[in-house]
Amino acid sequence: MATKRVMVLTGGGDCPGLNAVIRGIVKRASLEKDWEVIGCIESFNGVLREPTEIVVLDEKSVAGLLVEGGTILGTTNKGGPFAWPIKNHDGTWTTVDRSDEMIRKLQYMGVDAVINIGGDGSQRISLALSQKGLNIVGVPKTIDNDLSLTDYTFGFQTAVQICTEAIDKLVTTAASHNRVFILEVMGRDAGWIALHSAIAGGADVCLIPEIPYDIEKVKEKIEARYTNRRGFCNIVIAEGAKPIGGEVVGKASTEVGYQHIRLGGVAEKLAADLKNIGVEHDIRYTLLGHLQRGGIPTAYDRILATEFGVRAFEFVKEGRFGEMVAYRHPEIIGVPLAEAVSKPNLVTPDNRLLHTAKGLGIVFGD
Numbered sequence: 001m002a003t004k005r006v007m008v009l010t011g012g013g014d015c016p017g018l019n020a021v022i023r024g025i026v027k028r029a030s031l032e033k034d035w036e037v038i039g040c041i042e043s044f045n046g047v048l049r050e051p052t053e054i055v056v057l058d059e060k061s062v063a064g065l066l067v068e069g070g071t072i073l074g075t076t077n078k079g080g081p082f083a084w085p086i087k088n089h090d091g092t093w094t095t096v097d098r099s100d101e102m103i104r105k106l107q108y109m110g111v112d113a114v115i116n117i118g119g120d121g122s123q124r125i126s127l128a129l130s131q132k133g134l135n136i137v138g139v140p141k142t143i144d145n146d147l148s149l150t151d152y153t154f155g156f157q158t159a160v161q162i163c164t165e166a167i168d169k170l171v172t173t174a175a176s177h178n179r180v181f182i183l184e185v186m187g188r189d190a191g192w193i194a195l196h197s198a199i200a201g202g203a204d205v206c207l208i209p210e211i212p213y214d215i216e217k218v219k220e221k222i223e224a225r226y227t228n229r230r231g232f233c234n235i236v237i238a239e240g241a242k243p244i245g246g247e248v249v250g251k252a253s254t255e256v257g258y259q260h261i262r263l264g265g266v267a268e269k270l271a272a273d274l275k276n277i278g279v280e281h282d283i284r285y286t287l288l289g290h291l292q293r294g295g296i297p298t299a300y301d302r303i304l305a306t307e308f309g310v311r312a313f314e315f316v317k318e319g320r321f322g323e324m325v326a327y328r329h330p331e332i333i334g335v336p337l338a339e340a341v342s343k344p345n346l347v348t349p350d351n352r353l354l355h356t357a358k359g360l361g362i363v364f365g366d
């Protein structure tokens with residue numbers, strides 16, 4: 001008969017490997033006689049809603065989950081306990097802080113600890129709840145790999161694999177038609193997906209948010225790839241990239257509680273800008289969008305997610321609250337949540353892979 005209860009939830013955008021973490025937690029907990037695992041539906045919403053939406057997670061409910069994309073618990077990147085959206089009489093929306101009420105509710109439900117699997121936004125919520133006394137452990141997820149103090153977040157390698165396969169395909173069609181191809185990839189403010197897939201796919205140009213680009217340098221590289229109109233050029237551009245002195249391409253979201261600009265469209269803009277400065281070759285662009293987040297995790301991400309899951313439960317058992325599990329080769333360690341969210345993990349000028357890419361002649365527009 002279980003005497004202690006840990007609640008698991010997934011927050012923010014989904015990514016491959018979330019289910020593998022849940023499975024790791026449940027399988028590890030099932031080796032202990034006194035722990036029960038429950039899952040909260042759609043991040044913290046399952047506790048905040050009436051009636052509550054909570055499921056019991058046992059070995060049977062996680063069978064086969066290792067390979068499944070998405071999250072069986074559902075997720076959201078809107079609202080949350082500190083900014084719960086409420087509709088006013090005039091149809092506008094406002095937010096209220098329900099964190100204290102939620103913590104009381106968790107006590108009433110007999111929840112001894114919480115494991116929050118999520119990216120920077122979710123771990124900021126973990127930190128704030130931890131500062132209010134909730135026993136919470138964070139697990140870093142995101143395809144963007146923008147969380148500090150962990151070598152990698154799970155989901156990232158799968159996204160890189162998907163982007164690399166896309167470049168492999170675009171290379172053959174680009175070469176057949178003597179075309180310039182621009183592939184737009186995700187990553188928000190971080191250029192990791194673009195940088196890794198540009199190297200793995202053999203791209204000629206890679207434009208990332210951390211390095212504002214000079215479009216003339218991009219044109220120069222394109223022209224260098226052609227002889228008498230024959231040739232092709234593959235460009236990878238991160239959704240958050242911008243020209244020197246320019247702005248990111250995106251629009252404000254109309255979704256209630258969504259706090260980011262919705263990025264997208266930078267590849268189309270680059271294609272138009274290149275035409276405007278006189279590039280005469282055919283230019284086509286492709287947006288991978290959410291294909292980068294869907295489907296089964298790679299073996300690497302399954303392993304990392306599983307390690308995170310097993311260790312996260314062990315942190316709970318050991319009372320290591322206010323920490324986030326992290327991968328620091330060759331160990332899985334714990335880092336204080338406050339440090340993990342203090343600054344994002346971005347591509348820096350001294351980055352080893354950036355050096356390699358430049359050594360290959362990949363142009364970043366700087």
Ligand code: F6P
Binds near residue numbers: 077119142143239263
């Ligand atoms: O943070 C993960 C991510 O996929 C970003 O790369 C992207 O900008 C964003 O989420 C898209 O969010 P949404 O799923 O809300 O469109």
